[in-house]
Amino acid sequence: MNAWLIEREGYEPENTADNGNRFLIGNGFIGVRGTLEEYGADKMAALNLAGIYDRAEGQTWREPVNAPNGLFARLENTGNILKHKQSLDIRHGLHSRETVYEHAVLRIERFASMAEPNVLCQRIFVEPKGGPVTLVCGIDADVWDINGPHLMDFKSEGGDILKVSALTYEQKLPITVYEDCNRAHDEIRVNGNSIFRVFNVAERFVLERAITVNAEPVAGSYDSRLAAHKAVWERLWRNSEVKITGDGNAQLSLNYSLYHLHSIAPRHADGLSIAARGLSGQVYKGAVFWDTEIFLMPFFTLTEPSLARKLVQYRINGLPGAVAKAGEYGFDGAFFPWESQDGGIEGCTDFNVTDVFTNRPVRTYFRDKQIHISGDIIYALCRYMDWTGDTGLWDNGGLELARACAEFYLSRAYCRPGSGVLEWTDVVGPDEYHERVDNNAFTNRMAAFTLERAGMAREWRGPKLSGGVVEQFDGYFALEDADLETARGRLRHPKEYWGTQSGVAFSTKIIKQADVLALMNLFPNEYTDEEVKTNWLYYEPRTEHGSSLSACMYALGACRFGRAELAYPLFLKSARADLDGGGKSWAGNVYIGGTHPAASGGAYMIAAHGFAGLRLAGDKPELNPCLPETFDSLEFPFILRGKQMKARVTHGRHGIE
């Protein structure tokens, strides 16, 4: 088994959504969906750009802009497809396809250069089997837009270098795509806003193309660029590769997760973070969620602190947006967005789900009640400082950030008359199926943590317990104890949203995702292993795992009480989320498909903090392993306060060096 290769045989345009995610390549600036070169908008072809947000006509929010597709290529006069294979080298982010037609063989390689963030490279190999075939390749403007179009005022130029330029609808930001190649074409074909080269191919033929987005094109051969690209990947793996022996499937799956994390990390620029769907499209408006702080930061904090610092810095830069949002609701301090956009502006609307029965937008409370985000950010900041030792950040915006969040929590709190005990009412916790709850245990702890770290600690309402089980929020235990199958049986439409007042989960104990278990993982010293176990056994059967943030929290919990066999399938579920595909793609009538970086980050957390049990005890790293039976060993590098270390775990032995 090659633990670095993803392959899929058979031409399957019906799987275009899943394959688009599965075979994604990216370099932090450009994400290229794993669609075939001949695909257009109808098959979700997209070159997703990090950090370029714009409104489409009539839209109330900004979303990332897709560039015209410079990687477009189509072979004509081929006859039918006889054989087809798509593959991805996840060690080096190298995408390949090979198609055997009746009259020709086509092979194409492509990569998004890790060495040059504005550059995509492509090598096309054509071998006619009889008469000549026609290769059409160039810059295709027909790319996927969920709510678009975003680009206007197109101009295209042919010549040695093709060029398509356009302006974004709202802000008139320029988007320019150049294509240069190493052969002379036979013809230029212009089709609307697209421009193509045409090659009449009568014999074996290799074409190398370089696509440059939003930068001036620079000469360079395909081979030299590929070498530079691979060198960056090798450097990244040196600091982050997790080696598993004994379980090839686990190794491949985890490699795949880390591949995605590296592919979407914004190394090329300051002031950016990572969107919830990475660079796989415009879903969720390309916004940054708490996924980044709680599910992605652990990986980067341990393997690439400079990148983790960027993610923190993005939030520090977003303080004015969060202050504005708090003010909008009449509160002090900083209320960080649920969907953070360009400049830290809240992108979420009050109507985030469309009802499948009425096709009307439904009032949801992600935007205004999910107040734990501010605390998650302070938590991630503090965790970053603890592991990296980069405490300088505290005086360069960190303390200000913490104080602003604490002020928010203070002004958002209520007390019973005559009591000084803070309560946070009318909130949405991680489990979004239960909206507008009081004293969500997770939220209260995050708020209190923020107040503590900001030096503004107050007495606050801790969670209620019953038989050792933490009540997720006030009144949770009184809800209907319907099981998952009963709830599922109540659905009247396959895309029905489970939450909101009339949804099938709302009035039951069924939760979308880890909530109390998330609390216990984030504050491990406050709960004994036995308490984690009690709560795991209570909540896991009641969890729909309707979010990619869920499985890893339960896997981490299971490792706390030594049950690797419970954690293992959840690890695979997290690690293989985008590899297996088939996940939930709709919330009501809203498309939510794409890659799941938080699941990838979660898989890393399970390996490092669950299976190996890496934790900080004061200044010292320690391991509390809980290794799956199938693993012989687990080994990974990490950086603690600037020092490169390595953790190694086998059954019976473990150590850090």
Add this chain to the structure above:
Amino acid sequence: MNAWLIEREGYEPENTADNGNRFLIGNGFIGVRGTLEEYGADKMAALNLAGIYDRAEGQTWREPVNAPNGLFARLENTGNILKHKQSLDIRHGLHSRETVYEHAVLRIERFASMAEPNVLCQRIFVEPKGGPVTLVCGIDADVWDINGPHLMDFKSEGGDILKVSALTYEQKLPITVYEDCNRAHDEIRVNGNSIFRVFNVAERFVLERAITVNAEPVAGSYDSRLAAHKAVWERLWRNSEVKITGDGNAQLSLNYSLYHLHSIAPRHADGLSIAARGLSGQVYKGAVFWDTEIFLMPFFTLTEPSLARKLVQYRINGLPGAVAKAGEYGFDGAFFPWESQDGGIEGCTDFNVTDVFTNRPVRTYFRDKQIHISGDIIYALCRYMDWTGDTGLWDNGGLELARACAEFYLSRAYCRPGSGVLEWTDVVGPDEYHERVDNNAFTNRMAAFTLERAGMAREWRGPKLSGGVVEQFDGYFALEDADLETARGRLRHPKEYWGTQSGVAFSTKIIKQADVLALMNLFPNEYTDEEVKTNWLYYEPRTEHGSSLSACMYALGACRFGRAELAYPLFLKSARADLDGGGKSWAGNVYIGGTHPAASGGAYMIAAHGFAGLRLAGDKPELNPCLPETFDSLEFPFILRGKQMKARVTHGRHGIE
């Protein structure tokens, strides 16, 4: 125009629901729906009994039990109907029908004796036009049950007196119906649980029947019983008749309203109150709502204080149920039910609306968040004491009631950290389309009023104002300002409920019913006429009037600023609610049809407190008239502190004597 007669021509079984309400007769104990004598369960025939509540199989709540229909009568061998008329003498609660068949004429009169609460009387006149016809009459067990059946273990006995007895399902309460008549039958017919007499009628024929429910039958002629019945009605009108000259339609409509109020007043027993749908059926579980305190009490307080005292006493008796309900939610004191049943027990479930698209029950917040009910009760108690002078009630349960309600409000309140200002968050105000709101102006005032009257006053959050408009609750002004037609156009099903998170009103400024205007009417001294006007002009166009509690509050408001022409159509709408019929009969998939006593009580309030403007200024009654153009004069008696008084208003003159 006869201001005491309701008539309708034509046999119209398709209007059976509206006619059943329109032609209702009742004496406080028994309500007989205005269905024709030959109707059964399928046409909503019901003899609704006050104060006898029971559960049907599988039900989680109790609802009033319907007795077998002793008034059943059917003429056979008649040929087709040629002519038909149904009428109601609303001066005396005397129901008549006259049907001309091909082969006979049938006339039937009936009344629910005001002198003997267990007795219904009926006189049947048959005139064959050729050959003989057959009259079948007796006790029919086939009566309307919304969630029934409620009765079990039937026994029927024939003889001089017919008898059908049964036991209720849950509590085995006996229900017994006797029928006695003044002629010998030709035959007895038993059909299931029903028993009938059969008369072969060859010539003019008069049959008088007396039906006795849950009491031993006592002999008495139809005429003597009718005389005694009428005498009670005349006595009731002496103390309550509102005389309007110049506008026959207004006179008739108001007479009709007062007729209904008298027909459902529980004079016969202690410990009862009035259900939201009176005695017209089992809708709303036969429960007592705040309708009684705010919309019915003013009429009885002014015209029949002994009856008003009973209504207060019902709540005093219900204190343990309200204390239990507060305890259930973790609060102190008394949290009175939204739907008060037998013994003051909350009858409302957490799922009070069934979604029309999924047919699933939807979580609603009538039960747990409509906290203004406790305050409404204290308000009505204080108003009763102010007008009647019956302050003894304060020491006999009134103060205890007020304190218990105040304790509830105190424990239900929140303060911002470091503040002593009480806020009531997460409530439902009178406008039920907006659930779970904070600082509803009406609710806050009611809570504060209760605290004041209980001697436990605290600082509290008063309403926010913008341009003189009171904000109904925090954030109301930020909602979408859709107009009614826009919202209506968004409906996707005719029975769709407008409230709840996914309903068309929820996220807009459209309100179900008077809310701020209700506040202003209940606390008239706290708002100037100009302020009432500003708020009326703002809120009325945004009100759907989806509740029969709405129109009267707006009419009263319009009288405050001298605009009788705005009040007048709302007065007619209130007064004629059951006369015109056609009101909203469905909330989602839940049937909510029946009579609307609160609209009847509201019509009285408009006449007495709006058009005449009767108020107490300290100890003294005063008039602030706002007489409609069409009225020449308005005159009505009332009782103030035991003293019989009379108010008289014409254009230009008014006085109290």
